[in-house]
Amino acid sequence: MNHPEPRPSGSRRDLVAVALAALLVTAAVAVGRHLEDHDGSLHVNWPPLYAKWDPHLGPGTPAALAVAALVVAYGPALAARLPWRALLVGAWAAATAWIWSLALVDGWHRGVAERLTTKYEYLRVIDRFDDIPATLRDFTQHIVQVPGEYHWPAHTAGHPPAAPLTFVLLDRLGLGGGGWAGAFVITAGSTAVLAVLITLRTLADEATARRAAPFLVLVPAAVWMGVSADGYFAAVAAWMVALLALAATRTVRSPALAAAGAGLLFGLTCYLSYGLTLFAVIAAGVLLIARSPRPLPYFVAGAAVVPLVFTVLGFNWWEAYRLLVERYYQGAAGVRPYWYWVWANPACTVLVVGLATVAGLRRAVAKSPGAVRRWRMGAATATDRLVGLVLAALLAVAAADLSGMSKAETERIWLPFALFLLPAAALLPRRTAGAWLTAQAVLALTVNHLLFTGW
Numbered sequence: 001m002n003h004p005e006p007r008p009s010g011s012r013r014d015l016v017a018v019a020l021a022a023l024l025v026t027a028a029v030a031v032g033r034h035l036e037d038h039d040g041s042l043h044v045n046w047p048p049l050y051a052k053w054d055p056h057l058g059p060g061t062p063a064a065l066a067v068a069a070l071v072v073a074y075g076p077a078l079a080a081r082l083p084w085r086a087l088l089v090g091a092w093a094a095a096t097a098w099i100w101s102l103a104l105v106d107g108w109h110r111g112v113a114e115r116l117t118t119k120y121e122y123l124r125v126i127d128r129f130d131d132i133p134a135t136l137r138d139f140t141q142h143i144v145q146v147p148g149e150y151h152w153p154a155h156t157a158g159h160p161p162a163a164p165l166t167f168v169l170l171d172r173l174g175l176g177g178g179g180w181a182g183a184f185v186i187t188a189g190s191t192a193v194l195a196v197l198i199t200l201r202t203l204a205d206e207a208t209a210r211r212a213a214p215f216l217v218l219v220p221a222a223v224w225m226g227v228s229a230d231g232y233f234a235a236v237a238a239w240m241v242a243l244l245a246l247a248a249t250r251t252v253r254s255p256a257l258a259a260a261g262a263g264l265l266f267g268l269t270c271y272l273s274y275g276l277t278l279f280a281v282i283a284a285g286v287l288l289i290a291r292s293p294r295p296l297p298y299f300v301a302g303a304a305v306v307p308l309v310f311t312v313l314g315f316n317w318w319e320a321y322r323l324l325v326e327r328y329y330q331g332a333a334g335v336r337p338y339w340y341w342v343w344a345n346p347a348c349t350v351l352v353v354g355l356a357t358v359a360g361l362r363r364a365v366a367k368s369p370g371a372v373r374r375w376r377m378g379a380a381t382a383t384d385r386l387v388g389l390v391l392a393a394l395l396a397v398a399a400a401d402l403s404g405m406s407k408a409e410t411e412r413i414w415l416p417f418a419l420f421l422l423p424a425a426a427l428l429p430r431r432t433a434g435a436w437l438t439a440q441a442v443l444a445l446t447v448n449h450l451l452f453t454g455w
Contacts, residue, residue: 011432013366014359021350021358028347035340042408043332046451048344049351050409054452058111060104061449067098068218068441075214076433084206087213088194094217096190102448103186103226110452112182115227120154120455122164122229123181129168136161137314143323145330155229155455157327161315162271162306163229182227189231192419193217195238200423202245203289203389205382208426211433215425218437220354220444224412228455233272234416237279240265241420244283244299248290259295263302269416271306274321275405276416278396285392289385291378325405333407341407348411349397352418354443356436360424364390367427386423393420412455 032047045052103111117123145151193216200209225231246252247259269276364387371384
């Protein structure tokens with residue numbers, strides 16, 4: 001009598017997904033090296049990452065090893081037992097320590113103080129904002145590169161003016177220079193862990209948030225959170241989602257105020273980075289998961305504030321974006337091949353979110369048909385709501401990838417989206433949490449010590 005072959009277990013299917021992800025990264029490295037050696041069209045030294053080969057140790061190495069070991073050994077148990085507020089404080093402290101220690105692997109100057117002072121960065125334009133209204137009125141005149149005329153550095157040209165204005169305001173508060181800028185980015189960026197935990201507790205349940213907590217702390221994305229301004233952008237976007245979730249589920253004293261606050265942060269998010277307008281997809285996902293359109297009027301009203309202020313001051317977002325597209329194709333993007341980056345960008349994302357997230361995403365996709373069916377019946381579980389949030393983030397990433405406006409450097413550009421992929425790791429069996437956290441730590445430590453990442 002013939003017996004059907006047993007179906008592979010969930011853990012075996014997780015390992016298959018991880019193996020396929022590893023093959024994707026390997027292919028991106030191999031094909032990328034061939035292309036870069038052949039014609040230099042990728043404009044990255046260690047494709048698919050914007051990095052260069054540079055094996056090194058640094059003052060942050062012992063601290064990074066210690067943080068990783070402590071989170072692997074005690075993170076899951078503490079996340080399950082600590083009172084909720086203590087968990088939030090502990091997760092923030094651990095995430096901050098992890099980001100700082102990885103940044104300091106490269107040393108204080110190279111790893112922190114000089115990151116935002118290179119020729120591409122925002123601190124190079126501080127003196128051009130002496131008259132902020134005049135600079136905003138003139139902002140679009142310096143996006144496209146015109147021979148013989150001044151043009152903004154790459155990152156200033158590539159973002160709306162709320163990004164450079166952040167560092168202008170820091171400078172005017174007496175916190176000028178790369179050291180303060182780096183410290184601000186790390187401090188602000190690390191709070192994103194709190195925002196995502198609050199979102200998970202609100203949309204799914206507290207148990208889900210607790211399972212996700214160690215994976216939100218010990219994440220390879222921390223390599224780029226310290227010190228890329230995109231880490232700060234990620235925190236702003238994450239708090240927008242958290243406030244919207246609180247408003248939509250009416251689990252806050254003033255849902256209308258929370259919705260307006262979420263809208264205000266969404267407006268700011270759109271004026272920090274053009275691509276983060278795709279957070280509208282995740283915001284829509286939150287409202288669908290909560291099955292509540294009630295926050296929308298307050299959200300829209302709040303979202304109008306920042307655009308209105310910048311428009312009154314003379315900055316035209318749509319014109320600036322049109323000119324950015326022109327500038328984008330004047331530079332490396334004009335020769336970077338779309339056919340390579342459309343699949344190499346996801347390989348970058350694997351290195352950012354880690355193998356535990358890949359396994360979790362495999363489970364989320366597998367559970368999605370049942371989750372959608374139960375949501376339509378009004379019987380969605382906490383797991384179903386987690387799956388919905390993760391799928392919304394995946395959809396936003398897919399849109400960013402297919403747009404062609406994310407050719408390379410997505411390890412930092414997609415940090416805000418990556419934060420909402422990480423909770424998928426909560427779907428992994430608890431008994432395997434230590435092993436998956438170890439994989440996360442090893443990946444982050446390997447990348448940080450073998451490569452010098454840039455942006």
